[in-house]
Amino acid sequence: MRAGEVWVFSENLDLTLEILSEGRRLADKLQTELSAIILGCNIKEEAEEIAEHNVDKIYFMDNPAFKSLQTEPYLSVFMELAARHTPEIILIGSTKRGRELAARLAARLKAGLVQDAFKFEIDEKGMLIASRIVYGGNGVALITYQAKPQIATVPPRTFEKAKPSDKQADIISLDVKLDEPKTKVVEVKPAEVAKVRIEEARVVICGGRAVAKKEDFKMFEELASILGGHVGVTRPLAEDRKWFSEWVGLSGKKVKPEIYI
Amino acid sequence: MPRIIVCIKYAIDVSQVKVDSATRKLLTADAPRKISDFDENALEEAVKIKTKYGGEVIVLTATAENASTALREALAMGADKAIQIQDPKIQNADTMIISNILAKAIRKVGSFDIILCGEASIESYSGQVGPRLAEVLGVPIVTYVSKVNLEGNTFTVERRLEDCSEVIMVNTPVLLTVTKEINVPRVPTLMDIIKASKKELLTWTLEDIGVKGEEIATPSIRVIDVSAPKIERKKIKISGESPKEIAENLVKALIQEGVIGG
Numbered sequence: 126m127r128a129g130e131v132w133v134f135s136e137n138l139d140l141t142l143e144i145l146s147e148g149r150r151l152a153d154k155l156q157t158e159l160s161a162i163i164l165g166c167n168i169k170e171e172a173e174e175i176a177e178h179n180v181d182k183i184y185f186m187d188n189p190a191f192k193s194l195q196t197e198p199y200l201s202v203f204m205e206l207a208a209r210h211t212p213e214i215i216l217i218g219s220t221k222r223g224r225e226l227a228a229r230l231a232a233r234l235k236a237g238l239v240q241d242a243f244k245f246e247i248d249e250k251g252m253l254i255a256s257r258i259v260y261g262g263n264g265v266a267l268i269t270y271q272a273k274p275q276i277a278t279v280p281p282r283t284f285e286k287a288k289p290s291d292k293q294a295d296i297i298s299l300d301v302k303l304d305e306p307k308t309k310v311v312e313v314k315p316a317e318v319a320k321v322r323i324e325e326a327r328v329v330i331c332g333g334r335a336v337a338k339k340e341d342f343k344m345f346e347e348l349a350s351i352l353g354g355h356v357g358v359t360r361p362l363a364e365d366r367k368w369f370s371e372w373v374g375l376s377g378k379k380v381k382p383e384i385y386i
Numbered sequence: 387m388p389r390i391i392v393c394i395k396y397a398i399d400v401s402q403v404k405v406d407s408a409t410r411k412l413l414t415a416d417a418p419r420k421i422s423d424f425d426e427n428a429l430e431e432a433v434k435i436k437t438k439y440g441g442e443v444i445v446l447t448a449t450a451e452n453a454s455t456a457l458r459e460a461l462a463m464g465a466d467k468a469i470q471i472q473d474p475k476i477q478n479a480d481t482m483i484i485s486n487i488l489a490k491a492i493r494k495v496g497s498f499d500i501i502l503c504g505e506a507s508i509e510s511y512s513g514q515v516g517p518r519l520a521e522v523l524g525v526p527i528v529t530y531v532s533k534v535n536l537e538g539n540t541f542t543v544e545r546r547l548e549d550c551s552e553v554i555m556v557n558t559p560v561l562l563t564v565t566k567e568i569n570v571p572r573v574p575t576l577m578d579i580i581k582a583s584k585k586e587l588l589t590w591t592l593e594d595i596g597v598k599g600e601e602i603a604t605p606s607i608r609v610i611d612v613s614a615p616k617i618e619r620k621k622i623k624i625s626g627e628s629p630k631e632i633a634e635n636l637v638k639a640l641i642q643e644g645v646i647g648g
Binding site: 220221222224225228229231232233235236237238239240241254258259260261262263264265266267268269270271272307308309310311312313314315316352360364375376378384 | 398400401403405412414480481482485505506508509510511512513514516517518520521522526527528529530542544546547548549550551552553554555556566567604605606607608609610611612613614615640646
């Protein structure tokens, strides 16, 4: 029997492209099809662009209900699709929204979920093995699934973006009755963030609890400006000492620089 | 007056996990246990809501080991009642099973207005139990909440995401998962600790809440290995006569490795 499809989804379309490249590898290994689920408002062009990135199918729905980025409308689509097809693997972008969506979807499908997986393998029975960091960075766990679909979230910058190819995916327009969100967004405030996004920085100079005074970060800033980098801190400095509004690490910004000091 | 349930994890203190240097395995069995950090924030917020509006705070945990010490601490922090569902079989439970156990325990507890959980556990930072529990119970959920305001039965909460914060309105009954920024958990006074010793601490078995053997025997995932991560270091030592020379040699080495442009 042919394996079910591999699905890829993120509300962040750049992240969708990154996960597509790993999705391709897994789909090829299982000799099955790779599909991207593209949901949003006024995103037809983006969907057409993603269709040119070595993917077999695009499940596409353009609806104003996705504008507020709340979880329920996404869940409606996933539940409808999962009832029609039986996916083998579902990979979801690990943003905070994605992590919530994945956990709620897993609960509804009574499926297993591995959050923040950074590596995948297929075992001899064709089941997925996902690697993730546990115990605050002290361990790497290898986790296997007992049933399908096998769901995992993938953090940004884990895999290289999929490259454009000659293949043109079929775009399948969906018409699903969407659930109303039970939460109402009354305001969206931009986060107080630095000019450069630290996730994108090539050089990160990170300070931790050993730094005695906030003023000492001037040295970090100086080094960062010489190297063309970005200063980051660990969670205790951001949260307990309130010196910064964001931090680097498992629960904060995930960085993948070329130089990390 | 709100009835608040706080779900906590009796977790391994990750800052005290040691590694067996021969096998690279983590010695988790020897590491001390405590209330998972973010769950303390959830409890603190529950006590704050109770102080303002009255009501009752019930702490709940599903645990393989006896978590009485941690639950006494929760009672000292201001919870009115603590319940542990304790069974050695919970050791191998995944988040699906834990959320099913908690849901059944909550049904036995009776009605509730608010359920508070930490955003994730310190052990695995997976963040699944809160969202899964909300689905099993069929209640709305807001995750990563960093600020709350309750008026009547409507919450206005702030939700902290990567690039923005959302202000969200939601009605009770509701489940919220909270971040560390929401508050600073109190340190109980001696008086609080004495008072806590007289509060109700219950231990329920899986049978007490109607969880059958097969429900706990079939997790959705299985951990096949946990090892300390291997970080390959090149162990290049940069030396020189003066700081200037050392710096020049470092730059040379970095250019050679191709990490910075020449």
